[in-house]
Amino acid sequence: MKNSKKKFVGILGGTFNPPHQGHIFISNYAMKRMNLGEIWWIVTKKNPLKKNQNSFQKRLEIVKNFPINRNIKIIEICDPKKNIYTVDVLDFLYKKYPDKKFIWLMGVDNLKKFHHWKDWKKIFYNILIAIFDRPFYSLDIATSKVSSFFKGKKISLKSVQKFKYMNPPGWIFFNNLTHPGSSSEIRKVVNEKK
16 A cells, blocks of 8 residues: 555545535546545535535535546545534544545635634644635735745645655645636525525
8 A cells, every 4th residue: 555546635625515516627637637546525514714504414415416436535524513623634534544645635715714724834734735726816825824834835836746745744736727616606606596
């Protein structure tokens, strides 16, 4: 398992409210570009920075019925008694799967508020992070408190094949590669039809 492709797993966490083709696009691109064995979608119980979320069970059911390829797995991490934050997810994953090497995947739109995430510096110090461009959010890289703090840890796209072997902190930005899919836009369209 030491150098097996299956050892390397991309983690895409979120509310998936709802899942869309943008999630598939990022997952497939991450697998191909970084040569990862699998992508694990972790549906969060709640995002404290977002309002108006469907129930966890309803979102989880939608994600489980969403057409994904066999290298994308749905992972449930839920404690009904408390909110589970990204830093808790990482603790859980590293304890349960000590033989795996994880890379956190996220859209650039998350950078703007990332410094509000619980223990955000600890997250960066504990997992490599791959950030994907999204339409209209590219400037968030330049203005983000996080990218400024970890400026010296940005990895060039020229080193993308070596990225998964590196130790955190380290982050890479896949720019000029966008997909218009947005959970917010899907919800907006659905609400307009009601």
